[in-house]
Amino acid sequence: MEKQKFFTPARVIFSLLSVAIMGMIFYLSCENADKSSETSGFFTDLVLRHLIKGYSGFTPERQDEIHGLVSHIVRKCAHFSAYASLGFCTSCAVGRRRLLSLGSLIAWGISVLYACSDELHQYFVEGRSCELRDVMIDSCGALTGLLVSMAVFAVISRRKNRTSSRLPL
Numbered sequence: 001m002e003k004q005k006f007f008t009p010a011r012v013i014f015s016l017l018s019v020a021i022m023g024m025i026f027y028l029s030c031e032n033a034d035k036s037s038e039t040s041g042f043f044t045d046l047v048l049r050h051l052i053k054g055y056s057g058f059t060p061e062r063q064d065e066i067h068g069l070v071s072h073i074v075r076k077c078a079h080f081s082a083y084a085s086l087g088f089c090t091s092c093a094v095g096r097r098r099l100l101s102l103g104s105l106i107a108w109g110i111s112v113l114y115a116c117s118d119e120l121h122q123y124f125v126e127g128r129s130c131e132l133r134d135v136m137i138d139s140c141g142a143l144t145g146l147l148v149s150m151a152v153f154a155v156i157s158r159r160k161n162r163t164s165s166r167l168p169l
Contacts, residue, residue, distance in 0.1 A: 014092035021086045022114055028082075029118050033127025037071075040078065044071045079134055080141035087111045087145025096153050104146060111142030 031039060048055045048063075048070055055063065090107040097103040115138035123130035 008095075011093050011095055014089045018086060018089040018093055018110075021082065021089060025082055025086070025114070025118055026121070029122050029128070030125060031128075032125060036128065040071060040075050041067075043078070044074045047074060076134075076137055079137045080144075083111055083115060083138040083141030084145035084148070086114065087142030088149045089145070090142075091146040091149035096157070099147075099150050104150075108139075108142055108146050111145075112139045115139055115142070 028036070028039070044067055048066065052066065055066070058066070087108065090110045091104070094103045094107045112135075115135045118138070119130045119132075119135050122128040
């Protein structure tokens with residue numbers, strides 16, 4: 001196996017994307033409880049209006065009941081998705097490697113440490129809390145992103161191998 005270059009355009013781009021995702025997560029974590037609820041409420045309303053037929057015609061009490069249930073799911077899916085994106089980008093920034101390797105541990109570790117620091121940060125934001133459950137959700141999201149990147153690496157590698165095996169010598 002050939003030695004990888006440390007700085008490649010793809011690694012730089014994915015490193016910058018990782019930092020951008022971290023910035024977005026930090027920005028959203030700075031929102032106090034009311035603003036955070038407003039932000040997630042917007043997405044919850046969007047989901048409800050598109051997935052539940054006749055939601056607009058329900059009584060306000062029924063809408064509130066459904067909104068409360070779906071809002072929790074939307075918030076946790078947002079955690080998972082943000083950290084899946086971070087896990088994917090940090091994994092791509094580390095580069096091609098085996099799944100059980102130091103590089104994979106570093107990629108996942110960066111995301112997990114960021115999840116821990118994010119929850120600690122939220123502890124100091126008005127109306128927000130620090131929850132181990134969210135760190136677990138974030139960590140699972142990051143691991144999923146890492147696994148998806150590994151699958152992408154495998155597909156790309158297979159295609160390169162097929163293409164190179166067809167070339168005449």
